Amino acid sequence: MKSKTLAAWLAFLGGPLGLHRFYLRGFGDTIGWLLPIPTAAGLYGIERVQQYGQDDVLSWLLVPLLGFTIAACCLNAIVYGLMPREKWNARFNPGAPQEAEPGATHWGTVFAVALSLAVGAGVLMASIAFSFQRYFEAQVEEGRRISE
Template sequence: MKSKTLAAWLAFIGGPLGLHRFYLHGPGDWFGWLLPVPTALGLYGLQRVQELGQDDQLSWLLIPLLGFTISGCALRAILYGLTPADAWNARYNPGANADAETGRTHWGTVFAIALSLMLGATVLMASLAYSFQHYFEYQIEEARKISQ
């Protein structure tokens, strides 16, 4: 029996590592194995910024990968939490009743949804702002070089 609340929390907390995918689909889920790749690349981008400074152009591409992965997993947690009990049980607990306890929404599910919404939106906007700011600063510097 797969719990909707546990799946939402796993997507929120361990989503970038694929924990929710392994919980729902087992260790053979290849999407679960692919999720740590953009997470690791984004962490590498953060490491590059710390070592090389904010002018490192590769980090401008790598850091948003981490942000988009976290935001996508937060969205997945919201979708899990908002799934009706009968649809949840039909998909993840096919042998259970349509109104089985594991598919019901509890306060823990609501907290996972609320935190996922707050964190996911914040990380998404920060990732976009970081990338666009550095891209446009780079464009301005290149335009200054051309004009001189």
């Protein structure tokens, strides 16, 4: 039986590593195996920012990948947490009664949804702000270079 609360917490805490996908769909899930790729690329982008500064073009392309991956996993946690018990059990616990306990919403589920909403929105806005700021600064620099 797959617990909705555990799936929401796995999506929130271990989503960028695909833990929620492995929990719900098993180790044969392709998306679960692909999720660490943008996570690692984003972490490499953060490392490049620390090494080369914010003027590194590759870093401002890679850093948002991590942010968007975290935000998408937080969205998954919200979707899991808000899914009705009947739909959860029909989808992830086939053969179980519709009112089975693993599909129930508990306080732990509510906290996972609330934290996912706060963190996901913050990370998404920060990723968008970082990438747009770097993009427009690069455009201004290019305009200055052309005008000289």
